[in-house]
Amino acid sequence: MKKHSRMHLAIITVLANLLAVNLWAAPEVLWKHDFGAAKPGPLFAGGDIADDTLAAGGKSLQLAFAKAGALPAIFSAKDIPLAGTGVIRVRVRGKDLNDVANGLRLTVTLHNQTTGRRYLADGMVYAVRANEKAYRVLPIYFEVGDTPAPYTLTILPTWQAQTGDRKPSVWIAGIELEGHGKNAPYISGLLRSRTNYAPGAQVKIAVTVVNPTQDAFEGKLQADDLVGLEGRRKVANVSASLAPGERRVYDLAWKAAGAESGHEVEFSLQNKDGKLVARDSMDVGITNDGRLLAFPAHDFEQSWRPSGGGLLYVYPASHTQSKKAVEMGVRDRDNHNGRMEFFGWSWCDLAGFIPPEDPYVAANGQWWLSLKEYKEQIAMVKDSGVHVESYILGCATDEAGYELYQKHPDWFMYGRDGEIGSYNMEAHARYSRRHEFEFAPVKDGTLWASLDPTHPGVRSHISNQCIRLGKEMGFNGARWDIWMMNVAPGQYRLDGSEIAPTWEEADRLSAESLKAVKDAVAKELPDFTWGYNYGAPEENKNTPLFLAEKCRGHAWILDEVAITYGAKTSPFHFWNAYSKRFIEWGDRIRQLDGIYDPWIFDRGFNAGNPNHVEVDWLHATIFRILAGGRVWIPLYKNNSALAGDLPRMAFRFSDTFSGWNLRLQPEDQKRVVVDAPPTLWWKGYVFTNKSPEGKEQAIVHLVNSPVSEEVSGNRDSKVRPPVLNVTVRCNAVGGRLPQKAWLVMAEPLTPEAEPAVQAVPLKLTKQGSAVRVTVPSVLYLKTVVFEY
Template identity: 25%
Template sequence: MLALLLLAGGAASAVEPGLAGHWSFDEFNAIHALDGSGAGHHAGLFGAPQMTAGRVGQGLIFGPNDFMDVPNNAEMNSTEQLSVEFWIRPGPEPKPFPLFSKGSMTKAWDLYFDPPAGMNLRLGGSAPQYDHVIRGVLTTGQWTHVAWVFDSTQAKQSLKVYINGEMKQTWDCPGKLLTNRKPLVFGRGGALDEVRMYNVALTADVVRQHFAQPEKLLGREVVVLRVRPVKLWNKPAEKVRLETAVESLAASAKECKVRMFLEYGVDRKIPLQETAITLAPGEVKEFTIEWPAGELRWGFDFVTEVCDASGKLLDRKSDTFFVTRNPYQVGQKSGTAMWGWDEAATQRAREHAVFVRRNYLPLTELMGVNPDNFGKCVPDTDKWYAGQGSAAYANSREGVAALVDACHALGIAIVPYSMSYTSGYYGTKIATEHPDWMAYLANGRFTSGLETRILELMGAFYRHYPQSLEDKALLEAIRKPDAGAGLSIATVNLANKEAMRFHAEQVLAGMKFFKWDGLRWDGHPQVGGPGDPVAMGIPPMFDFDGKPIVPDMAERDRMSAENTRMLKELILKELPDVVFGYNWGLEYAKHGKQRPLDYAECCKDGGMILWESVNRIHAPTSPWHRWKDVADTIADEVEYPKQNGGTLNVGWFPWWLAKDVYAHHLLSVILAARAHLSGAPEFGLSPWFRLAARYSELLYDPAMNRSPEWKQRISVQPAVWWEKYVYERKTAQGVDVLVHLVNPPATEFVVIDGIQEPTIKRDLQVTMKLPAGPPKAVWLISPDLDPQARKLDCSAQGQNLTVVVPELKYWDLLVFQF
């Protein structure tokens, strides 16, 4: 496995044999604790652990809800040998807690702190004994060095625990460990420093050396302590604030040079600052830069390098940020992971924002927030309930404000989900006061199936919700099958201009009140009628008198486009930077093509078009149940919004069900098609999301188009998927030809669990018949490389150019620069 580096690259300490991860916390940026092993297994932050003076440099103090997690990887799934080493300073912990876990004892192993001064390593596998307890070896408030070493090749004393360099206890544990796809998680109490994990069994001499001389383990005299763009998403008019720091680990004063610069595109650089400094032992030097982006856009790496006086590179680290007006056009999205946000969730606001930030997702979304999506987007009270589907979600001004502020502090756009439907108590009130604003079925019922009496009952229901209901007849009426879709009330007569103006003003007021960065409309303001597909959620609509609202499809298209345009113009007049997304994906494609005017208005200026059926592709009844159908359909469907100036988002990804192989395959075909993914990230996909952020220009530039001409000039051996993924874009420097390579899944049909990893394709030969001279350069971009872009040999023989891709596991991108 090649290293997958998120934040670090270049110089690193010499890797010890079997070292799978080393988290010193000396290189900590409040998003990640960097892995000093060189393997790139950075630990992501959950909660708010506090910095403290460590046994060496800096350590972290963990509360009960604070922990770090390291995505699953092969190096941490050894079955025969395992060593876990760390310094711990316990606090007054009242209860046992999992200090370390790789799944659990039934899945692999976990290590519990056993108050007041003990530990319990629980092993899963063929060993008959689960619990391995040692007591009285830790002291509250004092640093202690601990090493647990497991070696299944030893018949006796296969498990050992060392305390401050001395072996304290052994156990006979025949058998091997289990493996799983769970992350390595550590923290949840006390203070930790110099955490190490090995897939070999450390010897007693090595453990004693690590205890006696911990300060020599890093092997570097000066390190880049952190590198941090303050905001992930930056608007073009803003100055990008960049922070970095270097630290001396030397025993004497050290002269060095610090270089800070930006990288963008494939090989372009922008120098920022170069400074010669002298650092005293243990000294930390911090730097802050404010960079005006000007006309530049897309993804950037902020890089800090430190060299010694002779020019030798000592350390190099980087992190990624965006500059764009529209966060829908770059990177991937954290989809509807949140439903309701009250004061009880306030403490989770920063945790969620950090989770989104560390996965390089520029936008997140809050559902179930408006008191009524149509007519009440600003709450009257500090607390309220919002309806969505068949449920209601608690919200508070304090809770929503905390979430919005936490996202904005880290440069994450946050948008609400909204609909042009009435719902809840306020929707009931509007529907009863303005029956001419509502749409009806042919039988006179509301389009959601609600009769007037049910509306009245729902109004009473909402006045009492969520308290217990004493009126059983009321509760039974609400639960009637024809009472509609849960808390949804009725569809609005979207041809009524007075109603639409009222709706637009309410949406604008809500965006200003909550400081939203945009809006996603589900059931956006389309005028419905006979012939409309039910998939749009708009059955045939009639007015109060039982007449079709707008019989003619073309007229409905024109009126729908007017609605969309009016809403956007009213909002943009006061909030010119907000962005818009719409539910109008593949399952609605026929409807979109029936309404070209409205579809074009939705796509205009980078409007996001959401195809949300991907969470059903694993179902045997899905028309996209074969992987090849999924890949081809996404690739073709991207073209429709792109022709109209929009972007395609694919969601909702079933992260709660999926396995990592499935996730990597699906993301491969999404990236190759130049689509975006909506969903909550898991399975170690952060390197992929960072790549999509850093190289977003090469994935999503609107100037890039499919090129049948270049496709005819290319051949690839052995066979992989590439024919639909050949693009051309013209730049100020010339022409880029981009070829995506996708390794087909091992199974024909889409399955979530049990899918095997694909056979790695080695030494792929990509041959191009040149139109004239050879390219200036050929670049390979891959999430499995360190760094993620590598220049390839591009020597041509006559008119034919052949480049060799050493390995293809899931997805790679070739960039030919002419």
């Protein structure tokens, strides 16, 4: 056989091999392969079959790095019967890999041979999971259509660019594909009607059940609602009857109840004897305000998946594209994004959001938009359970601004030179010709000016404009940028008088003016929400009253200054200062009634930026979550790196990480004590809390600290080994000892386990006037919750 044609031209092609398993609902191995029968030698450039005493079959496929990019497909198999979820388990080991970045990507493609649709899933081989001395399973989870069909499997390896002169190798000993077989009925699909439901609303989830056996099935389908650390209640129970080979959809519905938080709905299929046959689950949010459950994910493992922060961003997408994005958001089990904003749609911002004509020129003359279509898109996104807000630039702009100035020049603020801002008469003249054939939209605003928030007419005008946002456009709320009813020394009225000569007066007038607008809007729209930029401590030194008013009413507070903290000129580019700054300020915003949104370096990860290091996004996500953050810029997720689904953890246990009753304790507090090396950070991460049931809690977050003291200092994305057997003690309060304790995590419970979002009960051991628990290991982040 020619060298290049070994193993069928470098693609291992086999037919699906069904292995009988005499257990109801046990996952079945539907296909597997190893290299035991292969002849040693080159397979393709960068891939060799090698003798390998560590491999079960005695041989493995060695993939050696030569350059970044894709290699030939290493596996292919046809006619695999699949439906719903499954997992591909790849046995790997590696040498000279980075810990959690720049690894080998394995891209799985599952091609439905009936419909032609393709489904993708990725796994990454990193050193944190794969060493040279032993094989470890890399699970690659997938979900295909809910109707059984034959699939073609291919696996494509791709080397990421390496740091320095590193030249890693990866060995693959074999692969197994587990899925639903033909031995028992199973749940092949879950589809919720919304991502979030208001308390009292009907939760609706369609459950698809398949009976692949040759016998009729009689049993029941049950749904249980899981919330918090141990909450569980049965919410639905229906009879399930399927003929041999039948696929049936059951529409389950129940009234949303329980704590306003992230919930997990567990579905169980039982036979007539009550024996469990199949199980699956899906998350839903129970809340009146989707902003409280805004935890979008940036999946560093899955190259094909869009970042959750932009999943439902509608403009400039077409209506069809928006509809597809909404459908994906509802269907996607990993979508935990409860909030979005509409940018760039406004006609003239505060001078007049809604145009008098349709279509109209929007956003400083940048583009034509359809008002009718835009309203439809807003309604469509709201119907999916997402809280929809309008972006407010915060100025009177363009044509409506000109008209407002002509009528009310005394409504505007002026500089010492008598100017109101910026204006462009050529753009003004061009806009008047917008209906002529030659007109082309250009980003060239005709006017930009700030209004005087202390003027009663201005307050009334802006209040009415915001009321129109809710009543006519359908927005749930608005977020201000640039200007938000604030004044500062050095701003003047038309008559030349200074509005606020001192910062104390400016603070008082700003808070008073904003309150006037919020109160006026609340009379017409009691549930209308607010959000604001300029939410960093550096930006609020002189305006404590204004900050408090901005936070009032669960306002979204955006901390954008944090994008600069990766620079070495920032005092917060040291991780200990970074974590302290975020956690303390997040607690301050929470106590002022605000929803904290801490931003990330440079507004997001860019693989092409030489200063961006993947592990920094992992550490930053941990501290953004511990700060109580609900976010716009997505949070790090990566099962291959053993970090797990951190955004889902923040969603599922939202009361533990972002609840309103959390209170940060002083760094020298004495209630909780951790016995651990200094590299395990916990001081300054202790909170008290009250559970939704009113029980007192003490919470400590355990963080295995970054290897480098500085952001961007860990070019190889190294991580510390897990800290084992950590003892945590919690003292009595008022003579009362904690009665329960849980370990909350997204990472593995123990070093050899796989990541899982879970709360595991811990055994309490009394030790004098305290109790103690033992945490098996901390790789990145684990949280201990004591309950009195």
